[in-house]
Amino acid sequence: MLPVTPEVSVILPVRDGERWLREAVASVLTQTLAELELLVIDDGSADATPTILEQLRADDPRLIVLRQQREGLVAALNRGLAHAQAPLIARLDADDVALPERLARQRDYLQTHPEVVLLGGWAEIIDEHGAPRGRQMRPSPERLRDTLAKKSPFIHPTVMFRAETARQVGGYRAAFEAGEDYDFWLRLADIGEIAILPELLIRYREHGGSVTRTRELRQIYSARLAKLASAERRAGRPDPSAALTAPPDWHDPKPGAFERDSSRLFRMLELADPARARSAPASAIDLGAITSQLSTLTAGERKFAQAAALSLLRERSDLPAAMRVRLAGWLLRMGPLKAAKLMMRK
Incomplete structure (x- = not known):
């Protein structure tokens, strides 16, 4: 049975993710930390994703499916955030795999470091078949604030953050399309400490769904705006991006x-x-x-x-x-x- 209050809520957005969805979901539901809920937000999938989710949900009540009509990633993330019951929230993408002790290790760290509001980790890169590609993403846990002021040191599907703090800063913002995670990290860092757990937490899949040049440019643009807004907040001035409601x-x-x-x-x-x-x-x-x-x-x-x-x-x-x-x-x-x-x- 689903516990009254899970220790961790995992937010997993998906659109047309039938190929690797079962593996991603299984990697969460078989964690050594069992007191969890997995919120899968289906963003209008047109493939077998809804059918797969129905099958998986019948086997484990900790899987909760939320559906929306192709409203996009930011809407999906905020929908997950609104429904999450746990005090800690973790992220995972539908093509990645969480290592078995990932959630327990991050929960333990946050329990012993109450000042930390955002915790990342390392990732092993795998190919479309799940084979290691011989590389790992190991962002340095040192001088994080200095790095964050220039670029994101976090791998989005490795992060765990405190639900209360996430809601306090207003969740993800649609105006920062393709860079919504970086803007979110900067705002979390305004009110708490940030850290990276120097351990492999996920297997990060690289495959043919490459980022287009247009989306890459939008991502860089959003990152520039996020940094400018952050600098104004750090200087004690109002957030100049607060009035933006769209990219x-x-x-x-x-x-x-x-x-x-x-x-x-x-x-x-x-x-x-x-x-x-x-x-x-x-x-x-x-x-x-x-x-x-x-x-x-x-x-x-x-x-x-x-x-x-x-x-x-x-x-x-x-x-x-x-x-x-x-x-x-x-x-x-x-x-x-x-x-x-x-x-x-x-």
Whole structure:
């Protein structure tokens, strides 16, 4: 029987996840910590996912299925958060596998470290067949706040956090599409300590469902906004992103003051797509958008800036000579060796 109050609630969102769903669910329900509930949020699956969940639920009442009509990941995560009964909440994705003692080890750590509100861990990488790929993701447990201010040190499906704190900060926010986890970590860190348990907790599956360039750019954009908002909060000022209810459109001709400079930058970064570089009107090629922020670009932004410069050089023979010289200069400033290799392929 399901305990009155489980020790841990596991939130597992899924959409069309029939291939690995049984393995993911089994890895939770066979944990050494038995006092748990598994909340699977089915985001409008059109494959065999609903049937699989019905079968699995009949065998174990700790599995609770929540359904929604393709409302997206943030809605699924917040639905799970709203229904979770335990004081501790863990995450897992439908293509990953939790190691048997994962939940017990994280629960024990949080019980002995009441100041910690967010706890991550390490992951072993596996392929689509479950075979180890010879690599592990081992984020350092040291200087986490310094790292968090620059990028996320957490592997999302390894985390466990306190339900009360998660609800206190308002859960996940839809405005930070593809970067909702990073924004969430930053807000949790505002009111508590963060840590990484230096142990393998999950098997993290890498497979053919690769992230598109558009989604990757959106993820980087959301991360930039999350960092800017966090810096304002740390300085004791109001959160400038609090009024955002949806992901900002960087093509909006009248962006808010908070996202204006970032939107200007990302209109240029999307020119990494050769098709966009070819079709962009000359008036949209705003070199100053990158030049003004060149020294502060993250590794991901720098990669897109390099690709954008190369796309423009390759696709736009109509550009003035002075502009072409500036674009070539960017490539050199952002990485001379890589620039030389890219230019040789031109």
